[in-house]
Amino acid sequence: MNTPRAPLIVVGAGIAGLSAALAAAPHPVLLLSRTRPVRDVSNDAATALAQGGIAAALAATDSAAAHGEDTLIAGAHHNDREAVRYLCGQAPHAIDWLRQLGVDFDCIGDSDGLDLGREGGHRCARIVHAGGDATGARVLAALGERVRAARHVQWRCGVEVDGLLMRGDVVAGVRVRTAQGQEQCLTGSAVVIATGGIGGLFAATTNPMSAQGRGLALALAAQAVLRDPEFVQFHPTALDVPGRVQLPLLTEALRGAGARLCDRHGRALMQGVHQDSDLAPRDVVARTVSAALRDGRGAFLHCAGLSIDWARAFPTVFAHCRAQGLDPRTQPLPIQPAVHFHMGGIDVDLDGHSSVPGLYAVGEVACNGVHGANRLASNSLLEGVVFGRRVGAHAAVAGAPQIANPARHTLWIAGAGPSLTHNRLNWLQRCLGDVLGPVRVHARIVATRKRIAADPELARSSQGRVALAMLDAAAARRDSLGAHHWSSVTVPESVDAVIRKRDVAEAGASMSGA
Ligand SMILES: Cc1cc2nc3c(=O)[nH]c(=O)nc-3n(C[C@H](O)[C@H](O)[C@H](O)COP(=O)(O)OP(=O)(O)OC[C@H]3O[C@@H](n4cnc5c(N)ncnc54)[C@H](O)[C@@H]3O)c2cc1C
The missing domain is CATH 1.20.58.100 (Fumarate reductase/succinate dehydrogenase flavoprotein-like, C-terminal domain)
Structure with a gap:
């Protein structure tokens, strides 16, 4: 009789966790997440909110090398060059793979040529999008359907992973807390953390409020090394909604389509600040917007001049504005910088190995150095797919190192720590x-x-x-x-x-x- 193989445990069902779970086939996977239904508004993956799209060098005049250069410039050359080369080289394949899974990316008119947008830090149009500015939700829906249908994946949702199960100094599984408050220990061949970012630790963020760095706390508890956790990206154009922590995003693709950043007198904010003006890298724009707010000039995004079909191109942004009683077609939109992305994370190599045996990480919670000191726009969904697939496939085969005489090593829980009131x-x-x-x-x-x-x-x-x-x-x-x-x-x-x-x-x- 065959003994069943211990599953690879994947924590997190955003773009990185779902891609990793699919790539682990045929190895059995136990996928754990807080929220399930991918189309449910309660979904707490940042992936569901992603607007602008996914970067890939697909235009005839573009190349993976040019995409890589832009990634390095945005990242202040603090990037891991091999990670950048792999990410940008794999990007066109990632888009093909997602199309095969059923993601219906927007095309130009009735043609089957992809409609490529432009965002800050990219020297040419290379952003693939779906449903206008609903890219993340569309991608998540397609990946979620595939995962639900995959026979090698068991998906348990409504659980919070709050500890790592350790055998000696090797990760052997996780502790979960169910919605009913019960604790359970689950063992696996290895654990992949794909729990997303940290925006919920800040007073203004575009992230889901639940993004409070639980994956990083788990890694710290197991004494895993973090890398570059000080690098936090602020998005310069969150809609300023007083009294709210989670702010609606006004995608950078709006500036790619011609929207301008101005002060309250209509004077251009970015003029003379950077050669790329409104499409300068995010850190530069965020500091400029921040300074304008501090010195009382105010900061606004002017979209009134755009000749676009809002319902087709930016339905999400339009709905956010209308919900706040604003009409982007006629009114300047008040903005403020908000925490958007964490470049730092659990220190991993390109196969997702952390410094602790049996523990892997991928997606926003991980740091393999690909984003350097500042992520290039629309490179993170890409990271989730490209490295999610690589790490899932690798961790399924490599697992955790074998321990001689496992019974001699005590099992213990590395707890992430209690949540704050x-x-x-x-x-x-x-x-x-x-x-x-x-x-x-x-x-x-x-x-x-x-x-x-x-x-x-x-x-x-x-x-x-x-x-x-x-x-x-x-x-x-x-x-x-x-x-x-x-x-x-x-x-x-x-x-x-x-x-x-x-x-x-x-x-x-x-x-x-x-
Ligand atoms: C508003 C917004 C717009 C964006 N737009 C773009 C864009 O256009 N292009 C782009 O490339 N990037 C964009 N980003 C960034 C991008 O969306 C994220 O970096 C990416 O989706 C992160 O994916 P992930 O799989 O690592 O994490 P997430 O998608 O955040 O998924 C995390 C998962 O982990 C689960 N989880 C977390 N902790 C636990 C726990 N303790 N126990 C159990 N489950 C847990 C959650 O339930 C969730 O399923 C945007 C981000 C935001 C917030």
Whole structure:
């Protein structure tokens, strides 16, 4: 009798997790996610919200090398060059694969030629989209259907993975909490983390609110190494809706179609700032928008001049605007920068191996270096497909290293840490939004770090642990690079120097009875 093979456990059902699950065939996969129905509005994958599209060098005048160059320029050359070469080289195949799965990408008129859009940092039109600005939802629906039909995948949803099951120092499975609050341990041949980003840790984000870095907290608990967690991308054009943390996105493809960034007097914001003006890399535009808001000039996206069919090209953006009582055809849209993407993550190689045996990671939660210090627009859905497939196929075969005498190694749980209460999370979101924004001040990062570390509830929480890792990395990076930008009015000081100064000041204050 054949003993059943332990499944590969994939945590997360966004573009990366679903692609990995499919690629693992015929190895059995146990796919775990918080939300199930891919068309359900409650779906908490960032993938479902993606608007602009997927980058691929498909035009006759374009090439994978040119796509790669743009990726490196946006990433401030902090990228892993081999990862970039692989991503851009595989992009046309990824689009073919998605079309075969049934994704109906938009074509020019009635032809079967793909309608390629342009976004910031791309020197030519190379963005493939579906349903106008509903690309992510369309891709997720197609992948989800395939996964549901795949015989090698068992998909369990409505579960929260909150711990890694360890045998010695090897990952042997996960602990899940069900919707009814029950805990279960599930063993597997290896674990692939594909849990998405961290936007929900900030006061203004385009991400689902649940994107609070749980995958990073799991990795930290198992002592996996993180890479570049200080690099956070701000999207310059989130619709400014007062009082909300999760903000609707106004896709960069609008600027690709001719929309302009202006202040409240209609003066162009990007003029003279960058040679690519409104289509400059995101970090540059986000800092400019941020400065305009700070000094009271205001920041708006003007779409009134666009000769487009809104219902066909940007139905999602149009619906968001209308829901706020705005008409993008006639009114300037108030904007603000919002956390959009995490370039850093669990340190992995191109096959998804983390520093802990048996633990793999892919998608936004992972960092193989492909995005460098700043992601090029529309490269992350691409990353999810290209590396999702590579990591899924590899992890299915490679699994975890065999342990001699497994019974001699105790099983233990590396827990991600408890979740913060609503009020404490609010506090953390405001702090991080403030100190890890598009322009950073070293002393404030250090002070925030100290405050979190000194508060046991914050410091041992899942969100607090991730925040500490991000703050530490930001404080340690001495030079501005890509999305990590020091304010020019402050010279970064060493962490010790700032703590020393604060300690002296606090001691002085308490001695004088203040
Ligand atoms: C508004 C918006 C627009 C965007 N537009 C574009 C675009 O046009 N082009 C582009 O390339 N990129 C875009 N991005 C970025 C891109 O969408 C994401 O980087 C990408 O979708 C991330 O995919 P993922 O599979 O890594 O994670 P996600 O899609 O976020 O999926 C994460 C999955 O993990 C599950 N999960 C998380 N934690 C747990 C846990 N503890 N237990 C169980 N399950 C868990 C969730 O339920 C979910 O299924 C956009 C992002 C946003 C927010």
